[in-house]
Amino acid sequence: MEPPLGAAGPPLADPRLAEVAIVRLRVGLGDLLCTVPALRSLRRARPDVRVTLVTWAEMEPLVRRMSRYVDALLPFPGYPGIPERPVDGPGLAAFLGTAPRFDLAVQAYGDSGAAREVTERLGRRACGFGPEGGVPGEIGTGEVGPGDGSGWWLPYPRSAHEIWRHLLLVRHLGVPLPPDPARPEFPELPADRRGLARLARWHGLRPGRYAVVHPGATSASRRWPAERFAAVADGLVARGLRVLIGGVAAESALAAEVRAAMRGPATDLTGRADLGTYAALLRRAALLVCADTGVAHLAAATGTPSVTVFLSGDPRRWAYGGRHLVARSGVGCSPCPHLTCPIDFRCATRLPVSAVLERVDALPRLL
Numbered sequence: 001m002e003p004p005l006g007a008a009g010p011p012l013a014d015p016r017l018a019e020v021a022i023v024r025l026r027v028g029l030g031d032l033l034c035t036v037p038a039l040r041s042l043r044r045a046r047p048d049v050r051v052t053l054v055t056w057a058e059m060e061p062l063v064r065r066m067s068r069y070v071d072a073l074l075p076f077p078g079y080p081g082i083p084e085r086p087v088d089g090p091g092l093a094a095f096l097g098t099a100p101r102f103d104l105a106v107q108a109y110g111d112s113g114a115a116r117e118v119t120e121r122l123g124r125r126a127c128g129f130g131p132e133g134g135v136p137g138e139i140g141t142g143e144v145g146p147g148d149g150s151g152w153w154l155p156y157p158r159s160a161h162e163i164w165r166h167l168l169l170v171r172h173l174g175v176p177l178p179p180d181p182a183r184p185e186f187p188e189l190p191a192d193r194r195g196l197a198r199l200a201r202w203h204g205l206r207p208g209r210y211a212v213v214h215p216g217a218t219s220a221s222r223r224w225p226a227e228r229f230a231a232v233a234d235g236l237v238a239r240g241l242r243v244l245i246g247g248v249a250a251e252s253a254l255a256a257e258v259r260a261a262m263r264g265p266a267t268d269l270t271g272r273a274d275l276g277t278y279a280a281l282l283r284r285a286a287l288l289v290c291a292d293t294g295v296a297h298l299a300a301a302t303g304t305p306s307v308t309v310f311l312s313g314d315p316r317r318w319a320y321g322g323r324h325l326v327a328r329s330g331v332g333c334s335p336c337p338h339l340t341c342p343i344d345f346r347c348a349t350r351l352p353v354s355a356v357l358e359r360v361d362a363l364p365r366l367l
Contacts, residue, residue, distance in 0.1 A: 005125045010174025011104050011152055012046060021102040023054045023119045023128070025076055025109045027084045028218070029275075029294025030318065031162070032062050033301055035108065037182050038166035038175075039069035045175045052102065054122065056085060061275060065187060074099065081114025096121060106173065108166060111156035127152035127173060129165075162317050184320075186279050186301035195277030196284070203244075203267055207284035208365075210242040213266075214290035215258050216251035219339040221312035222292045224348050226254060230261035231353040232289055236360070237264035241286055244269050246278065246295070286365055289356065292318060300324050305363040307356060311347040312336045323364050327356045 005011040012020070020042075024035055032055070042051065050071045053063055057075035077091030078084075105123025109115035111131055120126040130153035154172045157165050163182045171177055199205060213236070215229040233243045243264070245255045249271030259266050273281060282288060282295070283302040290296050290306065292313035299306040300320045308319065310328040314335035319326045328334065329351040333343070341347075 005104050010172075011125060011127055012042065012049075012106075012170060013174030017046070017049055017103050019050050019052070019100070019102045019104075021052045021054050021074065021105040021119075021122050022070075022108050023105055023115060023122065025055060025079075025082050025084060025115060025118070027056050027059065029062065030297040032059060032066075033184055033186065033294070033297040034162040035166050036066060036069065036185055036301075037163050038108075038170045039066060040185070041167065041175050041177055041181055042170050043069040044178055054105075054118075065189075065276075068187075076118075079114055079118050081112065082109075082118075106169070107153075108169060111158070127154075129154055129156045129169060131155065159316070161319075184297065184301040186298060188280055188283065189276055192276035192280040195273060196280040199269070199273060199277065199281065203269075205242075205244075205281075205284075208286050210244050210285055211236045212244050212246050212282060212285050212288045212290075213258065214246045214288065214293070214295045216247040216254050217291035217293040219312070221336070221338050221341050221345075223254075224291060224309045224311060224351065226257040227261045228348075228351075228353050228356075229289075230258045232356050232360070233258065233262050233266055234264050235353070235357045236287075236289070237262075237266075239360075243267070244281070244285075246270060246273075246281070287360065287363055289360065296320075296324070305365060307359040307363065309351065309356060310334075311345075311351075312338060312341070325359045325362060327351065327359045329355075 005014050005017060052072045052074050053070045054074045054076055060073055063070055063073045077095045078087035080087060099122055102123045105119045105126045107115050107119040107128030110129055119128060152173060154169055157168050167177060167181050213229055213233045215226060217223045236243050243266040245258055245266050245268045247255050247270040252270045255268050255270035259268050279298055279302055282299055282304045285304050288299045288304050288306040290308055292308055292310050296306060296308040305323040307325050307327055310326050312335055315326045329347050331346045331350055334347040
């Protein structure tokens with residue numbers, strides 16, 4: 001009788017492996033973009049393995065962009081203890097009753113017992129992130145574990161950047177990392193260029209002559225006041241750049257607030273570009289100034305110089321460095337886990353406009 005996957009060596013290196021599920025139950029653009037380098041490394045090491053990404057159905061357009069590294073999407077209906085979306089009870093019953101059993105399922109969600117339960121129900125063998133610090137008898141170090149392969153649960157590396165958390169995971173499971181493994185990417189498709197061409201004709205856009213200001217973020221604790229974004233936008237106008245205000249349709253009111261508070265001109269493109277067109281717009285921008293949100297990761301993937309305003313978020317986990325700079329006040333309570341500040345929002349109010357513009361002036365510009 002053959003030993004199970006992971007019983008005699010790293011499970012992702014086992015030549016018998018044919019089907020693997022990556023359980024990534026996130027809904028954020030940045031979350032999935034940060035997973036791409038690990039998926040790329042897995043594909044490079046194991047082009048023979050079929051990879052299914054288990055995540056929410058709404059992420060399908062982004063997963064489609066990852067088709068070089070992901071073969072299929074298995075839509076996730078929610079599960080008790082997974083906070084991103086309410087649980088679809090009938091959908092969950094159908095999911096658990098009909099989902100395939102993969103050779104291996106990898107928990108790539110984070111330090112979550114609920115995600116581990118989902119993973120164990122999907123795979124004939126399961127491994128991935130385990131509790132930070134480890135649990136004796138359950139969490140191994142990558143050495144050969146018991147016969148069920150339980151030595152392949154990696155204590156969640158909270159101190160690492162989000163990209164490296166996933167690279168460390170696949171390396172732990174047997175994937176050698178290539179040179180420059182953490183490089184983000186977002187492929188540009190012909191439809192993206194066509195969408196950008198339409199925007200450029202309608203609004204007279206010239207590559208390298210405009211800056212994008214993106215003030216929105218999912219949680220209130222990551223949104224810098226609109227009037228401060230407006231003052232930064234005016235500073236960009238004073239520096240000879242045309243200002244475009246970007247965001248999704250749900251952020252239209254915020255964009256209008258920024259535009260109304262400006263002294264100079266700006267073009268509001270909120271909700272007028274799909275993800276691919278917006279990425280193409282960024283790729284040709286002189287720079288981006290944004291809140292700590294998914295568009296900051298899109299700028300890293302497109303190579304657009306950027307300044308990200310960090311408030312409650314943790315730059316150690318989400319920032320990039322290089323031509324992607326951070327502006328933050330550095331108050332003692334930041335970073336924090338709150339979606340809405342329970343005190344006086346000092347991380348926002350103590351960050352002056354001048355500090356953000358200083359970071360803008362420190363950026364290498366795209367010509």
